[in-house]
């Protein structure tokens with residue numbers, strides 16, 4: 001066990017294709033982005049658990065025994081993933097210890113870039129390193145996914161946890177990371193824009209679930225069509241055919257729209273990308289807000305971004321300069 005502080009970092013994510021259908025077992029394509037969250041673990045001889053977000057004052061959560069036995073609802077929501085990750089780690093290692101946990105983030109939890117999964121994965125890795133557990137990536141993924149499900153519910157597909165753990169761009173199916181598309185997508189010209197609205201993932205997953213219950217045939221057909229698009233997009237990426245991938249984004253967005261998860265601001269952003277020469281665009285994530293993504297010819301990227309900045313109707317829109325295919329969790 002190390003009494004020196006140990007820091008690990010993990011990347012955020014963007015869903016390229018296949019959101020919502022992935023919840024029901026279909027594949028999706030996901031990429032890790034170069035905005036990271038760091039978690040530092042320092043053993044605490046006083047047998048208490050202290051958590052701190054950089055820029056905020058530290059909070060003493062109480063004794064190890066208290067943190068171990070209390071339900072997650074007793075803690076501030078902003079620390080729930082941290083506390084649940086710690087509890088999951090204690091359970092897995094049959095241990096419990098005083099610890100000071102500090103987190104630092106290169107992105108806000110408002111943009112939908114996967115801050116909860118990134119902080120969970122970074123902390124799991126830091127805890128493993130600080131206590132000499134030597135977890136491999138599959139173990140970090142398994143325990144982090146269990147943590148996320150314990151906080152968010154069983155519907156969470158885990159694609160964001162996979163992106164934070166393994167990094168890169170890849171096809172993902174519930175509990176299973178498949179083919180890597182890292183090399184094939186290295187040169188893609190991706191534009192990411194934030195809608196200015198924070199979406200609540202669980203709300204939109206529940207909305208689609210209700211719709212599926214009411215109209216099972218219709219929604220199952222939509223999910224099947226999304227799966228076909230994911231397969232076609234994978235082939236397009238393998239050919240480095242970003243023009244076709246962009247057109248497939250338009251089709252994927254139309255299907256998400258028919259699931260009822262798009263909004264005026266997302267549609268406006270997507271139309272703007274297309275009007276300014278992008279190959280295509282779609283919402284990325286659960287819908288209701290967060291980000292859109294767009295593929296364009298590299299020469300056209302600036303034009304698309306300028307077009308987004310000219311939108312006057314919605315105030316808080318901004319282009320997020322992020323790179324896809326970032327490295328997964330690592331010790332800093």
Ligand code: MEV
Pocket residue numbers: 015018019020021022023155156157158159201205284285286
């Ligand atoms: C949310 O970012 C993506 C969804 O597919 C939910 C999930 O995969 O857990 C809507």
